[in-house]
Amino acid sequence: MKPLVIYDGACGLCVGNLKWLRRFDRLGIFRPIAYQDPTLKTYWPAADRKRCEEALHLVLPDGRIFRGAEAFREILMRIPMAFPFGLLMAIPPLPWILRTAYPLLARNRYFLGAHGTVSGLSARKEGR
Numbered sequence: 709m710k711p712l713v714i715y716d717g718a719c720g721l722c723v724g725n726l727k728w729l730r731r732f733d734r735l736g737i738f739r740p741i742a743y744q745d746p747t748l749k750t751y752w753p754a755a756d757r758k759r760c761e762e763a764l765h766l767v768l769p770d771g772r773i774f775r776g777a778e779a780f781r782e783i784l785m786r787i788p789m790a791f792p793f794g795l796l797m798a799i800p801p802l803p804w805i806l807r808t809a810y811p812l813l814a815r816n817r818y819f820l821g822a823h824g825t826v827s828g829l830s831a832r833k834e835g836r
Contacts, residue, residue, distance in 0.1 A: 712751055713783060714765040717742025719817045721784040723763070725780075732787050763814055776814065777806035 713729065726740055730770040741748055753766050759775070766779040767774035774782045784794030797806060813820070
């Protein structure tokens with residue numbers, strides 16, 4: 709199983725980040741899927757929609773789950789071209805700043821970015 713990147717398919721910022729992820733994930737490491745996708749439970753039976761609404765999730769095959777800024781950092785750490793950025797995100801005080809700022813960004817994501825679209829963006833519909 710590939711690591712799952714669970715994002716908000718109705719959020720313009722989230723969909724924009726997903727486009728970035730697809731460009732840099734040339735090895736096809738991740739399976740991105742919108743939390744609104746009805747097949748999410750097929751890939752992650754324990755998915756909690758409420759928690760997925762609150763933050764980006766990275767679900768690893770070994771069962772570890774990262775949310776929010778930590779998920780973003782862990783994703784970067786697994787993409788060879790983005791690895792240095794993931795390392796930078798681990799240098800204090802950046803982890804604290806990112807953990808503090810992420811909830812504010814997440815709560816205002818619809819205001820800050822145009823609305824995205826779920827259709828055509830899930831892993832299932834793109835054949836990933």
